[in-house]
Amino acid sequence: MSELSLLDPFQTLTIPLGEWVESALTYLVQNFRDFFRAIRWPIDQVLNGIEYCLQSVPPMIGIILMSLFGWQMAGKRMGLFCACILLSLGFLGVWSESMTTLSLVLTALFFCAVMGIPLGIWSSRSDRVERTVRPVLDAMQTLPAFVYLVPVVMLFGIGNVPGVLVTIVFALPPLVRLTNLGIRQVPEDKVEAALAFGCTNRQLLMKVQLPLAAPTIMAGVNQTLMLSLSMVVIASMISVGGLGQMVLRGIGRLDMGLATVGGVGLVLLAIFLDRLTQAMGDNSSTEKGHEGHWYEKGPVGLLLRVLGKSKKTKYAKKSVA
Amino acid sequence: MSTEQPLLSIKNVYKVFGDDPEQAMKMLDEGHDKDSIFDKTGQTVGVMDASFSVNKGEIFVVMGLSGSGKSTMVRLLNRLIEPTSGSIELNGKNVTQLSSEELLQVRRKEMSMVFQSFALMPHMTVQDNTAFGLEISGVDQQERERRAKDSLSQVGLSGYEDSYPHQLSGGMQQRVGLARALANDPTILLMDEAFSALDPLIRTEMQDELVRLQREQERTIVFISHDLDEAIRIGDRIAIMEGGRVVQVGTPQEILRNPADDYVEMFFKGVDPGKVLKAGDVAERKPQEEIIGVFSGATDTDQDYQYVVDEAGTFLGLVNTREAPDELVSDFRSINAESLVNEVLDSVARSDYAVPVLDQAGCYQGNISKQQLLQTLHNA
Known part of the structure; x- marks a missing residue:
């Protein structure tokens, strides 16, 4: 080894970050494997529940239900649009894989919402929390997925659950950021008015800040869904099923047909989720669409109206409740 | 109209905006003025040594140009801004000493505020906006509905219960703001430039409406304004603020006839005495x-x-x-x-x-x- 040179000290003085990480990881794997296994449990439960629901429903029933949901949230055109997209998924022959991917994405969304929205609220209330959280979020978004893919496998094993975990890492930041932003953007005078009328912090949050931030938070949900979908292909490297795996297998075997089918399936699913959440976000925006309560519109409204003709009194009571 | 008994009395209230109010207060004691404190410490003195009292059943106008500290003053009253020192007594109770729980109660029951920007909640109907204060204080649904309807009819907005604020004109929105404040049946109504954002015709109409409401219900109102004509029109008494100080307090006639200093005199230059003085x-x-x-x-x-x-x-x-x-x-x-x-x-x-x-x-x-x-x- 050469002597320490002032002009180029980096020949001898280096931080052995790689070695540290490796030994830390080895230590964790040897001593805390059970702990990490325990983290799998809640994710496993939610994932299995959602996947069971989506897979056990016959495709046609599933398509009808989801289209009705789309109609309810955003009108007839959206219902029709959902039906078209989902039918094409079915005709492409990827229905089952799509449902697996959808359940992965929804599970990731569930955990992102459970963690991300409270974290966003917290960082909107304290500048210090925001300053601390921001670089972590930056790291989560920019760190190449392959870097944490391997440690995740070492700690959690392979399969769908670790797949959801890496998806959460990648998809969480926008929800935190946009929740934070949405709450900070609530006009100062509304907050002041709420305080002047004697709101507690909790009332301020529930009655003023969250409702006014809802469109921005929905945009966050939308982004989280999109990022989750884009992560699915990478996550399939650690043996996550669904459309991503089709793409990966197709590439591996140079079977461009298979890869394309999987890819198109992903795109269709992405369009479906994007439109739906965008429409929900528009609904939650306050400036437009005050045509009445949700139960007066869409299929539920139709159903209530039809039933209301025969049993008017009974349903009038129900819809009030 | 006014029974000469102070409902709200403000004594030697100061507000310093900055990191080290103690130091600024010390400098004020030593006789430094606002500008030199800002130069030396970067802190702004918002309100200094303000003292006045508001009688039950009067419209008390705090009047000054922008930057005179009048908006700060009104927020000190319900502690949306914490006073640096001094005392604010409402009905013999020192507002500055209240615990946060007691302060919530004061804000819910004793003081309601009307804002220049209306500050209505866009996601709530007119009815829900009006009942906002009541909902916060946990009043039950039926009572809330009744009182909201009642105060909406007081401001002439019956029939608009199910509209949303953005569907109403500015004047109507501010009526909702006023109804929201009245629904709580507060001891004191704080109005921060409540009519400044309205066009002149609507403004006059709202001023008359306010005076009518005040006569009918014997409300005590602290009204913030930068408009001298408005102050004279509606005010039983006026406090003139300049640079954070309360320069003079009195009825419009008193101030017009005996201005405390050149500033007040200059201020009243443009006023038509025929509109202020009585026979x-x-x-x-x-x-x-x-x-x-x-x-x-x-x-x-x-x-x-x-x-x-x-x-x-x-x-x-x-x-x-x-x-x-x-x-x-x-x-x-x-x-x-x-x-x-x-x-x-x-x-x-x-x-x-x-x-x-x-x-x-x-x-x-x-x-x-x-x-x-x-x-x-x-x-x-």
Whole structure:
């Protein structure tokens, strides 16, 4: 080894970050494997529940239900649009894989919402929390997925659950950021008015800040869904099923047909989720669409109206409740 | 109208915006002024040494140009901004010493606020906006609905319960803001430039509406304004603020006639005294013009006219000393003491004599001559 040179000290003085990480990881794997296994449990439960629901429903029933949901949230055109997209998924022959991917994405969304929205609220209330959280979020978004893919496998094993975990890492930041932003953007005078009328912090949050931030938070949900979908292909490297795996297998075997089918399936699913959440976000925006309560519109409204003709009194009571 | 008993009294209140208010307070004690404190420490003195009291049932206007600290002042009252020092007493209770729980109760029950920007909740209907304060205080649904409907009808917005704020015009939105504040039935209504964002016609209408509401319900109102005409129109008393200080407190007439300093005087330069002063303020009494007691002919023939008043002060009539010294003219012009000077111009101009000014009970308050009227209009 050469002597320490002032002009180029980096020949001898280096931080052995790689070695540290490796030994830390080895230590964790040897001593805390059970702990990490325990983290799998809640994710496993939610994932299995959602996947069971989506897979056990016959495709046609599933398509009808989801289209009705789309109609309810955003009108007839959206219902029709959902039906078209989902039918094409079915005709492409990827229905089952799509449902697996959808359940992965929804599970990731569930955990992102459970963690991300409270974290966003917290960082909107304290500048210090925001300053601390921001670089972590930056790291989560920019760190190449392959870097944490391997440690995740070492700690959690392979399969769908670790797949959801890496998806959460990648998809969480926008929800935190946009929740934070949405709450900070609530006009100062509304907050002041709420305080002047004697709101507690909790009332301020529930009655003023969250409702006014809802469109921005929905945009966050939308982004989280999109990022989750884009992560699915990478996550399939650690043996996550669904459309991503089709793409990966197709590439591996140079079977461009298979890869394309999987890819198109992903795109269709992405369009479906994007439109739906965008429409929900528009609904939650306050400036437009005050045509009445949700139960007066869409299929539920139709159903209530039809039933209301025969049993008017009974349903009038129900819809009030 | 006002029973002279302070409902709210503010004593030596200071507000310093900055990191180290202690230091700024010390510098204020040493006699530094606002600008030098800002230069040396970067801290802004928002309000300094403000003292005044608000009586029950009056409209008290805090008036000043932008940057005078008036908006800060009103937020100190309900502690949306914490005062640095001083005391604010509401009904004998020191607001500055309250715990946060007690403060919530004061904000919910005793003080409601109306904002310049309306600050209505866009996601709530007019009805829900009006009931907002009640909902926060945990009033039950039925009661809330009843009281909200009630206060909406007070401001003339019945029938708009299910509309959303963005569907209403500015004037109507501010009516909702006012209804929201009234629904809580507060001891004091704080209005921060409540009408400044409205166009002049609607503003006048809202001012009249406010005065009407205040008369009907004997509300105590602290009204913040930068508009002197508005202050004079609605204010029973006015506090003039300049650079964080309260420069003068008084009725519009008092301030107009005896401005505390050059600033106030300059401020009132553009005001038409005919709109502020009442006949009673201008009327003059000269002993040689009066005959008190039983009338038995003119007593001082130097005067053209003499005014006859009985022992109780009731005005009986006047006598033309030149032409008919023994005759009591009972067919005379008179002016109500409460009328504005502008409203009596015509009566005075058309009359040969100085017109007698009488109060509601018919008691003689003095008279107004043409010469005196012109001087009044010229002076202020």
